[in-house]
Amino acid sequence: MSSPEIAVIVPVFNGAKYLPACVESIAAQRFADFVCVLVDDGSTDKTPALCDDIAAGDGRFVVVHKRNGGAATARLTGVQTARAYHPRWFAFCDADDLLHPDFLGEMHRAATESGMPIACCRRVLFTDDAVPAPGPLTAKSTLYSAPDHLDALLHNHDMDFGLWNKLYTADLPLEELLDNNVLYNEDLMANWRIFLLAKGCVYLPFAGYRYRQHAASMSHALPPQSLDDQRAVALHIRESVPAQWPALQQSADAFYYEKLVYLTSMILRREDTAPYRVQYGEMLIAISSGLKDRRLGRNPRLPLVMRLSAVATVRFPKLWRRLCQKYLKDRQ
Missing domain, CATH: 3.90.550.10 (Spore Coat Polysaccharide Biosynthesis Protein SpsA; Chain A)
Structure with missing residues (x-):
């Protein structure tokens, strides 16, 4: 050839x-x-x-x-x-x-x-x-x-x-x-x-x-390792932005926090959350500590819906789980 x-x-x-x-x-x-x-x-x-x-x-x-x-x-x-x-x-x-x-x-x-x-x-x-x-x-x-x-x-x-x-x-x-x-x-x-x-x-x-x-697609499965890998990739992105691009750093910080909120919602939308106790606990701590951080929860690049979701994740966990299970059905 x-x-x-x-x-x-x-x-x-x-x-x-x-x-x-x-x-x-x-x-x-x-x-x-x-x-x-x-x-x-x-x-x-x-x-x-x-x-x-x-x-x-x-x-x-x-x-x-x-x-x-x-x-x-x-x-x-x-x-x-x-x-x-x-x-x-x-x-x-x-x-x-x-x-x-x-x-x-x-x-x-x-x-x-x-x-x-x-x-x-x-x-x-x-x-x-x-x-x-x-x-x-x-x-x-x-x-x-x-x-x-x-x-x-x-x-x-x-x-x-x-x-x-x-x-x-x-x-x-x-x-x-x-x-x-x-x-x-x-x-x-x-x-x-x-x-x-x-x-x-x-x-x-x-x-x-x-x-x-x-x-049968891997994208519909949610083994605990997938959560660990996705968090690790988002963290790698956040930590590897070249110093000469501060606007991109702000974007990567927002992406990292958004990923934490999204992955937590993926756990909550499932009927059995027991396999994800460790991951859920770690992300809950990270989301809570980042709520008032200008690089994370108060990042201007963070979409409003994600900011509200972060607040609901931390302050109204039972209600938020019910909402996730009712409306976020794509990965159940």
Whole structure:
């Protein structure tokens, strides 16, 4: 295979149910100059054979089989494998998701025309019962120069924390940045480190990435370690802001406090909170002590709804739990 313009990395673990549709959406890209690396992360279902069959039927697809190590290690293996083909850009796709037919083309166009090392588009959520039809394209895009792109990563929900709705120049040392020893929220940790090295990014408002929601998704689980990892990532972000960007420090401080309040609400919306006693106690102390802190609870970048939620968490815990269970049902 000659040097492709883009390498698409797809980590797969026991993904036989959804992988064919994912691969079909990649193969149908109107921008055809790509190689796709399927990384079988120690699957125990039909995924290994399925990956081999896909690669045998389409020369643009390559398969790597490895021992199970999680999505982050699978993506790292994929990037390392793809480097042998000397791509100019990297994209990522989860094995249960879908790409808009113009995802690669529009992201590549925006990145090359803007001269930015990262392109990003909007995601659209869907379920098995409602697969979205391709939406319209838009020519409008937004340029974020440093440090505004970092602020947008933290607070622009359309930009999202994920690796999968973005295109990255191959000049970035992705191998170093993806290997962050984080199991949950590893996408945000990787993107924060990547964005710190980038001069900015270009954002496209078109819905180029289709994110499947289903019960088996890791994003719907809440093991105690996920809370620990998310707090650790938010703290790392807060502590790693370059000193020359005080406005970004204020943004990161607000993000950290908002994360504490959000994670506490995730605990409270569950029927059984016993597994999270330690995490809940630690975050309650942190939220309470930060209420009057100008860098945290009184940070002007903290949304009012989060400020009120912090007060309710500390001062009206029983009422707040009832409200969380009644209205915050997305992760129950």
